Amino acid sequence: MxxxxxxxxxxxxxxxxxTGPRERRPLDFAVSVLLVLAFCLGxxxxxxxxxxxxxxxxxxxxxxxxxxxxxxSSARRPLFAQSALTAPMIFLGVWCVLALxxxxxxxxxxxxxxxxxxxYLAFYFVGLYTFRSVRQLQRLYAxxxxxxxxxxxxGIYQWIAGPQAFASWSDDYSRYAQLAWSATTGTVFRxxxxxxxxxxxxxxxxxLMMLAFGVVVSDGVPRRWRVAxxxxxxxxxxxIIVSGSRGPVVRLALAGALxxxxxxxxxxxxxxxTRASVVVGLVLxxxxxQVGSVASQRFAxxxxxxxxxxxxxQPLVRGVEIALAHPMGMGLGYTAGVPQFVADPLFxxxxxxxxDSGYGAAAAEMGxxxxxxxxxxxxxxxxxxxxxxxxxxxxxxxxxLLGPALMAGTYPVVSVIAQPxxxxxxxxxxxxxxxxxxxxxxxxxxxxxxxxxxxxGE
Numbered sequence: 182m183x184x185x186x187x188x189x190x191x192x193x194x195x196x197x198x199x200t201g202p203r204e205r206r207p208l209d210f211a212v213s214v215l216l217v218l219a220f221c222l223g224x225x226x227x228x229x230x231x232x233x234x235x236x237x238x239x240x241x242x243x244x245x246x247x248x249x250x251x252x253x254s255s256a257r258r259p260l261f262a263q264s265a266l267t268a269p270m271i272f273l274g275v276w277c278v279l280a281l282x283x284x285x286x287x288x289x290x291x292x293x294x295x296x297x298x299x300x301y302l303a304f305y306f307v308g309l310y311t312f313r314s315v316r317q318l319q320r321l322y323a324x325x326x327x328x329x330x331x332x333x334x335x336g337i338y339q340w341i342a343g344p345q346a347f348a349s350w351s352d353d354y355s356r357y358a359q360l361a362w363s364a365t366t367g368t369v370f371r372x373x374x375x376x377x378x379x380x381x382x383x384x385x386x387x388x389l390m391m392l393a394f395g396v397v398v399s400d401g402v403p404r405r406w407r408v409a410x411x412x413x414x415x416x417x418x419x420x421i422i423v424s425g426s427r428g429p430v431v432r433l434a435l436a437g438a439l440x441x442x443x444x445x446x447x448x449x450x451x452x453x454x455t456r457a458s459v460v461v462g463l464v465l466x467x468x469x470x471q472v473g474s475v476a477s478q479r480f481a482x483x484x485x486x487x488x489x490x491x492x493x494x495q496p497l498v499r500g501v502e503i504a505l506a507h508p509m510g511m512g513l514g515y516t517a518g519v520p521q522f523v524a525d526p527l528f529x530x531x532x533x534x535x536x537d538s539g540y541g542a543a544a545a546e547m548g549x550x551x552x553x554x555x556x557x558x559x560x561x562x563x564x565x566x567x568x569x570x571x572x573x574x575x576x577x578x579x580x581x582l583l584g585p586a587l588m589a590g591t592y593p594v595v596s597v598i599a600q601p602x603x604x605x606x607x608x609x610x611x612x613x614x615x616x617x618x619x620x621x622x623x624x625x626x627x628x629x630x631x632x633x634x635x636x637x638g639e
Contacts, residue, residue, distance in 0.1 A: 208248055208311060212613070213324055215241045219606030220328045220385075223375045226522040227353040235520050238605060239300065246303045249310055264309055265565040265619050273558045274299055277513065280547050286512020290531045293520075294513025294546065301608035308616025318581055318617065322392055325610055329389035330413040333420035336374030336382055340423035344370050353522065362425040371425040377521075383426035384599065385607050386417040387433050392584035392614075393417070394440075399580030428493070432595050436587040443567055443586065493538075493598040500541025501552070503534075510548035517542060517600055539596030555596075563593040566615060569622035578621055585614035 218238050226234035253260055261267050277298045281291045312318070339346070344358030360379060361368040376382040396402055396410035421429050504510055516536040520528050536542045543555035566589020573579040588611055592601070602608065 206311075208245065209317065209320075211241065211245050211248075212307070212321075212609075215245065216324060216328065216606060216609060219609055220332055221375050222605060223373065223377050226377060227357065228351050229353070229522075231520065231522045231524075234522065239296065242300055242304070242609070245307060246300070249307050253310065261306070262309070265569060265622075266305065266561060266615070269558045269561040270302065270305060273554055274302075276547060276551060276554045280510065280513050280551065283509050283512040285507060285509065286515070287531055289527070290514035290519060290533070291512050292514075294515070294518040297518030297603040298513065301603055301605070302612055304609055304612040305616040305619075308613040308618075309620045310616075312617040312620045315577055315581075318578070321610075321613075322396065322581065325389055326393055326396070326410065326413050328606075329386065329393075330416050332374045332376070332382070333386055333413075333417040336372040336420045337416070337423055339374060340370060340372040369425065372420070372423040374420065374424075379424040380426045380428065380599075381604060381607075383421045383424040383429040384432070384604065386420045386424075387429035388584075388588060388607055388611065390414050390417050390433065391436055391587045394587075395581050395583035398583065399577060401577035401580060428595075428598050431598070432591055435591045435594055439567070439587055439590045440583070443571060443590070496536050496538035497541040497544075497597055500536045500538060500544040501549075503536075504544035504549045504552060508548050510544065510546045510551055513546050515546045518603065537600060538598060539600050539602070542600050542602075559593040559596050562615065563590050566590055566592070566618060569619050572622045582614075582618050582621060585618040589615055589618065 215238060218241070222234050222238065250260055253262075261271060277295055280286070281288075281295060283291070344360075348355050348358035357373060358370075360371040360373065362371055371379040372382065373379045374382045376385065393410045393414040397407050397414065399407070402410075500516075511532075514531070515533055519531050519533050523529065534545070536545050539559065540552060540555060544552035547554070566586055569589075570579065570582055570586030573582065595601070601611070
């Protein structure tokens, strides 16, 4: 995007041809700024400047969505164009709006919860309506991988330096200095980088590793930049380990299994596996140098059903139990959406609970019918995303959109063990890229992207 024009050559063979003023849209710059801000929200919130951490990104995100809606209206085009995911998203959105009238819900909390469910979901339509060229996708990837690598490196430094390096910065930082997992050698600090939790840190690293992998396996990207993407992949892999988060490891394993299933042709599979082996080798080397063997004690529990399976399925069960006791649910915002770093009692006194599951949260907030609506939505995201990628013609666009296809394909399963709505910054680029993926698969847009590929290679 415009803010990262200097980084664009990272993903191109030669300086791309300027195709006109449409490539320099202010909207691209606004999305870039939003992403940079979202990757830096942790320190802002933990240092006590809560209003910046919540109001600024939400205000900018709202302006971007409104700008896209205004452009559609001015062009006399439908606000919700037909696409593979338009109907499921409208269905979910309507049900969320109806949930505002739940008599068991506090009105303020419901409004906060509605923002949590729908504001960043609307970035699907931003991606769907604004995706126009390979250059645009390249610039977005350059920005995201740069941010991912930078925050990953900071997380590794944070783990090496230890909590004493930041514990005195604020009361919240002092509390976060106590984050740790237990090992036979004692407690081990969990890095959280510039995010608000180790799990959020690791989830973003896993998603960006999928994007990096799409660059690594692309024959349309110069070798030196594939190597750079592999190095970023390795760095973010180490970042997941120092976070002590096991969920993203499962997400990557699911993505790997899905990749083998959706990659067409034996030759492509062999090439992808070979390149993946090189990337994994880099990860193991860096892990051996920076982390050592202590992490193996933490991640070995993934194979222990007692410690792994029920730990992650219990939130889903709890959400269903709440829905059984309250058929309409407890209302939006009950499990997510209420600001956690705000001292104002107006927010602190709102009744909330923790349900670390997308399906469980839907059940707890919107009842059993809401759970069914979300199941339908999540399954459609997975199926439609994979189908859209398979429809693409072989080439740079298909290679680069492999990552978003893997994100979409794993979404229905990952939603069992994670609450994906409004988790910044991932909610921004996740839905933005899914919208681009669906847009790229439409017949009328495929020819346009092919022309932009030819321009980019000139």
